[in-house]
Amino acid sequence: MTVFEQALARDQRIEPRDTIPDAYRATMIRQIAQHAHSEIIGMQPEGEWITRAPSLRRKAILLAKVQDEAGHGLYLYSAAETLGADRGDLTRRLIEGRQKYSSIFNYPTLTFADVGVIGWLVDGAAICNQVPLCRSSYGPYARAMIRICKEESFHQRQGYELLTTMMGGTAQQRAMVQDAVARWWWPSLMMFGPPDGASPNTAQSMAWKIKRHTNDELRQRFVDMTVPQASALGVTLPDPELRWNEARGQHDFGAPDWDELKRVISGDGPLNHQRLARRRQADADGAWVREAAAAHAARSSSGGTA
């Protein structure tokens, strides 16, 4: 058994100084980078509502939340850099479409209720996915996840609180909430990935302890957690097959449209093009600024202003 295998067997963390097999390193870089990309692209759907938020308090909460997401992106790119990756290179891979981000962010945000529903369902699903990653075998990632999960759980509560406030408002507001829940429910279930039978990498990831539960286990946990919250809120989840199964002690629920997930992942979702175009534009528009900073820093460190 190699030192790496022994560490995994003992549930010890793998650290940057350790001898790390190439396949594990490549997989970890990809996993962390995709998570980082998701945080950065994930700023867009809600970010579009900052300037349009209907109260100054909600505007401040939303601005702080979107800022947190940029912060998460920053920690995660740093965690990827401990494996020898370079942030600039990872950004290139994102904007050239060579690395993925979470498919959920390719759906549009049509009203301010979407901000609340993203907090409740999308952040809720992210938390189900991510809390187990606080026990990822890769140390820097696991430690970054602790802080990220804390902030995500705060965002989730804020989203739910916005929805309860809106449900206590006018009929128009209640209709907005219900409409947003209906649109985001299935995409939220897809956040856990394809069903276990169609997820070929799960076994290796479980063996490496960089994935702790299967997609279907996490999806079930999310449904069981969310159903009572929906009922407390007074909204209907758009699944006629959703019901409590006494024998299993869990909810039965319908299957998401897996063909839709495939389409969105392969770049054909409602807003894939727009999301990447925005990121690409920001990168291109900022190039002269980054070049100026580098030129100034080089001149300052060489001790003159020639």
Add this chain to the structure above:
Amino acid sequence: MGFDDAYDALTDHDDDSRWAYGTGFTDPLAGVPADVPDGVSRADLATYALMLGDDALILSHRLQQWVTRAPELEDELALANIALDLLGQARLLLSRAAAVAGAGSEDTLAFGRSAGEFHHVRLVERADADFAQLVGRLLVFATWRLALLDRLTALRDPVLAAVAAKGVKEVTYHRDYAAQWVVRLGDGTAVSRERMAAAVSTLRPFLGELFVAGEVESRLGAGGVAVDPGEVLAECRAVFRQVLAAATLDPDGLDPGDGDPGDGDPGDGDPGGTGRDGGERADLVAILEEMQGFARSVPGGVW
């Protein structure tokens, strides 16, 4: 660190630690008396609070428009933070205006007024064409506001003084951030130097208004409640010269002159008129459509 600690860390209930960058859940005005000082016109004080509040609200809006567009992730964080600080100041100041006037709230003032009822300076209104314009304007605004807030902390309205004391710490950082970027861009590449110099020249027509007291400020100034903006001219001029010199740009590029507002000649790029009196200007109308449109489309909405 054992694996189990990760879960323990998630279950602590210290709400402060859940925020990477706080929005201030504690009331920054706790314990501050809210009375209007003797002999001060409530109408004037409310207008003055709106002037200071609208400056922050409108510039915050322009910074919010940069979210997801910054040149680098660190700047995403910094710009969102500055926008959040200014929004926080605006909320306190609009709330003070509503309380002094005895009507409305921060939200009725932000979402219920039309263009003619806003009181910010013209400087904060226009959109940034590029990052050089962003940091150039922020340098001017933060330098000016820091000088105003610093003096306001010693004046007679207890609420404005408390808001100013909180704001001084924030705006000091904003000024530092902007100054560093003006220097990097001015003393960066040929392209950045040209853009920074161009950005500076677009700001000049907006400088005059910053240093001239209107009637409300003059009346309140006499009562020890408002800062005379003419008093901060020398300090601002010195900071602008220092930063532009470090940026290897023309040190007089942001000279506000003798503090007279522009001469109104459109050939000089003078915007004509001041912002303090409001007006149906295209930039402002567009900002308000974006800021107020959704809120107004939900009558009776609670948020």
